[in-house]
Amino acid sequence: xxxxxxxxxxxxxxxxxxxxxxxxxxxxxxxxxxxxxxxxxxxxxxxxxxxxxxxxxxxxx
Numbered sequence: 696x697x698x699x700x701x702x703x704x705x706x707x708x709x710x711x712x713x714x715x716x717x718x719x720x721x722x723x724x725x726x727x728x729x730x731x732x733x734x735x736x737x738x739x740x741x742x743x744x745x746x747x748x749x750x751x752x753x754x755x756x
Contacts, residue, residue, distance in 0.1 A: 700742065703735065703739055704739055704743065707739040708743065710722065711743075723736075
């Protein structure tokens with residue numbers, strides 16, 4: 696993972712934890728409707744899932 700990818704992932708995780716449901720929906724909608732950002736967003740989602748699975752306690756996710 697490059698430093699840039701790590702920065703994007705950390706920003707993504709921080710924003711997910713600090714926003715209300717309505718704010719998240721607005722940001723996610725903007726990202727998903729922007730073709731330039733869609734790939735970046737899906738890459739961050741994939742990295743988030745990978746990290747969640749990697750650090751999950753044994754026997755549960």
